[in-house]
Amino acid sequence: MLRLKNIIFSVGFLFRPMTPVAVSFAFLVLTCVLLVVIILNLNESTKVYQVLLSILTGVTASLLIAIMMELYNNYRFNTKRQRELREYFRQVASYELNQSSIIETNAKDEYDSLLGNGRSYAVFSQLKDIIPNLREVLNHRDYLYRLEIEEIDDILSDYEDLVKIIWVGVLSTYMGFISGETNEAATHDDKLNADHEHMDLEGDGTDAYESIYESIMDYPELFNFLKKEAMYYVEKKYEPNFYDDDPKHLESVIEKAIFYERCIFNGYFEVTDARCEFAKSMDDEEDLGSRAPLKNRKYEFRSNMISHACGNIDKAMRKLQRRVAKEPYFWVIARYKH
Incomplete structure (x- = not known):
């Protein structure tokens, strides 16, 4: 039980502080939803459709990478924080x-x-x-x-x-x-x-x-x-x-x-x-x-x-x-x- 709880709290390092991760994720969701709604109402043969699809792919990939980097930096910061503030x-x-x-x-x-x-x-x-x-x-x-x-x-x-x-x-x-x-x-x-x-x-x-x-x-x-x-x-x-x-x-x-x-x-x-x-x-x-x-x-x-x-x-x-x-x-x- 103690070990499990330590693991849970350690995983929580990924989301501390939560604000940058939450803002990035919210921006990702809103952007994707907006682009998907627009794309669904366009003809697949149009250039606008192709451009917006490319933008959707690029934005999704960029924001996912940004979120992953933020999670990594959070974990590294919090583990070092534990050593420094023991x-x-x-x-x-x-x-x-x-x-x-x-x-x-x-x-x-x-x-x-x-x-x-x-x-x-x-x-x-x-x-x-x-x-x-x-x-x-x-x-x-x-x-x-x-x-x-x-x-x-x-x-x-x-x-x-x-x-x-x-x-x-x-x-x-x-x-x-x-x-x-x-x-x-x-x-x-x-x-x-x-x-x-x-x-x-x-x-x-x-x-x-x-x-x-x-x-x-x-x-x-x-x-x-x-x-x-x-x-x-x-x-x-x-x-x-x-x-x-x-x-x-x-x-x-x-x-x-x-x-x-x-x-x-x-x-x-x-x-x-x-x-x-x-x-x-x-x-x-x-x-x-x-x-x-x-x-x-x-x-x-x-x-x-x-x-x-x-x-x-x-x-x-x-x-x-x-x-x-x-x-x-x-x-x-x-x-x-x-």
């Missing part, structure tokens, strides 16, 4: 299986569940496998179909948004480490002044500020990770554009944390399906964070938007998997039910 197909084919395993494991693992749950969190856990693979496959975009490229671009765009959300929140702390300003009080005052412009509070402002201010020091694992990475960066960096590159380098630091140290984000945000659905229904940034105190609003906004990005990635990955489910050999894993 790692991509393998990773995408196993996506749903990995999702199910992570969701099941996370339900039993209290430590990981602090950061989130459901499909959105499972996507966040898989980013270290998904993102490098998709970046690499774009180097072989000549073997990707247009719809695949669009889905991959959307995934990478959502991932960049996810990183940027974290980047905005930790930039001032990271730059403080780079510049050697480790006095948290100074950073505290700067943040309070910045937050004051966006607030509408009643009563004594001083007490309110102390209750809403969010400090990275509230998250010791994240704080220590940023400090360690900043110190390592300072020791290794000596170029004249040192400070110009710092913010950009922070993106790679955040990516490292997402891929290999995601537990440091416990408490800083959470990734859940409920937040993903909530974010989809909200258009206003203020609604995404609710009217809670600013510290909670930042947490809510980060959590909602990161969950939303992971939900979008999940949707796009499932579309890619459905396409891989039509590939010979890889369809077995892509259609496997956990």
Whole structure:
């Protein structure tokens, strides 16, 4: 059964993409039908009859050859595509299986569940496998179909948004480490002044500020990770554009944390399906964070938007998997039910 299905999918290589073959075949049929109808209404002894018969023969032969060449080129392209994109197909084919395993494991693992749950969190856990693979496959975009490229671009765009959300929140702390300003009080005052412009509070402002201010020091694992990475960066960096590159380098630091140290984000945000659905229904940034105190609003906004990005990635990955489910050999894993 498996072998038969592999043969069927391999034969399908002849008709992918289908549009050129279908257009050529449709043109062949219409041309032949039109010429045959005209010829049947002509006297066989006339020159017009002979000319049209010659045209019919030539057109039929030419279009059949064109269709055969198109089928051959399709098959050659798709077989080479399988060799070139082997790692991509393998990773995408196993996506749903990995999702199910992570969701099941996370339900039993209290430590990981602090950061989130459901499909959105499972996507966040898989980013270290998904993102490098998709970046690499774009180097072989000549073997990707247009719809695949669009889905991959959307995934990478959502991932960049996810990183940027974290980047905005930790930039001032990271730059403080780079510049050697480790006095948290100074950073505290700067943040309070910045937050004051966006607030509408009643009563004594001083007490309110102390209750809403969010400090990275509230998250010791994240704080220590940023400090360690900043110190390592300072020791290794000596170029004249040192400070110009710092913010950009922070993106790679955040990516490292997402891929290999995601537990440091416990408490800083959470990734859940409920937040993903909530974010989809909200258009206003203020609604995404609710009217809670600013510290909670930042947490809510980060959590909602990161969950939303992971939900979008999940949707796009499932579309890619459905396409891989039509590939010979890889369809077995892509259609496997956990």
